[in-house]
Amino acid sequence: MVAQSLTAPSFASPAAAVAAFGAMQGQDLPGVLASAALRSTGEAVAAVFDDLAERRLVRGYPMRGTVFLMAAEDLSWVTALCAAPSLRAAAARRHQLGLDEEQLGRARGIAEEVLADGPLSRPELFEIWDAAGLAPKGGRGYHLLFTLIADGVAAYGPWNGSEQDVVLVEQWLPGIPGLAERFGGERLPAVAEFLLRYLTSHGPATLRDFAWWTKLTLGEIRRALPLIVDRLETDGADEPSYWRPGLLDEAQAQARASSAPLLLPGFDEYILGYQDRLFAMSATHHSRLVPGNNGVFRRTVLIGGRVRGTWARAGRPGRRSLEIEEFEPITDAARKRLAARFAAFPFAGD
Structure with a gap:
């Protein structure tokens, strides 16, 4: 509870809290907005809306085929790092929806054209796809949009009063770093950075916890651990847990809270x-x-x-x-x- 900033909100803003976590699971949109607020302002969800409007927070599909709330500056590199397995799984199911690569390409081209002028609600985008003959009902629209988001083309951006509008990443978040810009295209330091954020915000936790959370391989995670292990504390067990330095003292001091x-x-x-x-x-x-x-x-x-x-x-x-x-x-x-x-x-x- 202390590691997750639940005993007392410890982050200056919701965006800072989400960045520290790396990502927060977000298929329950009102719920994840509350999760970010509880760890920062404690009560004011308006601060989360501000971070969405000011392009500091977005939702994407970075891993596990699941939507997560993320700091905007982390969206592209984390998605490039983790999204490939869910994209492969989606491609394998595409024929069940009667979709093919030509339709996916048309959906992408239409989305890039209309979102270049600014955000649209999901129903608005689906109506445009429907008029173009892409028939988004029956899960087809969701599949097309998931693919565009997991491919790093689109994201969920500002709050429109009931949900988040869909945005074009290059228009809404110009210049955010990808894997190449942030880590020179190298996966191992990117895995290490994501692992460090997870263990400092969720620890005590194990490498298997992180592997389950991200669906990255244990082999890659174990190779990344030496890059950041000196910034963590551990129990030294056969399958060790790791946590941020000083956490046990913090937990003792906050036992009542x-x-x-x-x-x-x-x-x-x-x-x-x-x-x-x-x-x-x-x-x-x-x-x-x-x-x-x-x-x-x-x-x-x-x-x-x-x-x-x-x-x-x-x-x-x-x-x-x-x-x-x-x-x-x-x-x-x-x-x-x-x-x-x-x-x-x-x-x-x-």
């Missing part, structure tokens, strides 16, 4: 940033957090770093209330603290 009740969004890195989530919950509670193991993570109630239940936002705009499903009994005092957290939570909309 780390026991406080917290409300986290559904796909927060505290839950999804590790190969094994059972440090924070029992296997039984995990099955309740992800009903049917369907990949949809509910919002979590944390007390002392452990998942004690899930929560929801009930009622109508202007009359919202906190609903808690307890996995374990929660005291009245903790409920009062959680109510205060709910009142201050950085929601992205009504």
Whole structure:
């Protein structure tokens, strides 16, 4: 919790928090905006909207075929480093959607032309593709857009009041460094940089955690470790964990703060940033957090770093209330603290 800046917001801005993490899983858009706010401003989601509008934050598909919130300056090099496996997997499924390379090329050309004039919402882009005969319904539009984003052509940029508009990377983020500009085209120092950010923001964590998180190979990760290991502390176990220097002292100093009740969004890195989530919950509670193991993570109630239940936002705009499903009994005092957290939570909309 201390490493992830959950005991006390420690970053100057949401963009700084996301950059320190390397990326934050972002398929639940309001949730990831809250995750960034909770680690920086603590309450003000408006600061995240500002970072999106000012081109400091974007969402892309850098790894695992999953959308992540990222610092804009990291989008291109991280995507080039990690996205190839998900692009290959997408290409293998393309025929199932009745798509081919010619259609993908047309979709790219149209997107580059219309987005050169500025951001468009996803429905607006899909309407343009539909008028061009690309029939984006039935998952085809999503596949085309995923491919353009994972290829580094497009990204999700400014908040439009309900979601992020689609942007052309070269127009919205001119000059952001790619793998060649940032690391001379060398993969190993890029892996080392990404690994260092992960371990300093998520540690104690293992190399296997990072391999699961990125889908980079363990061999490449192990070759990169010597480039940054002197900037970390470790437990020296057979499969060692690593963390940022001084973290254990910080955790001891913040022991009381780390026991406080917290409300986290559904796909927060505290839950999804590790190969094994059972440090924070029992296997039984995990099955309740992800009903049917369907990949949809509910919002979590944390007390002392452990998942004690899930929560929801009930009622109508202007009359919202906190609903808690307890996995374990929660005291009245903790409920009062959680109510205060709910009142201050950085929601992205009504």
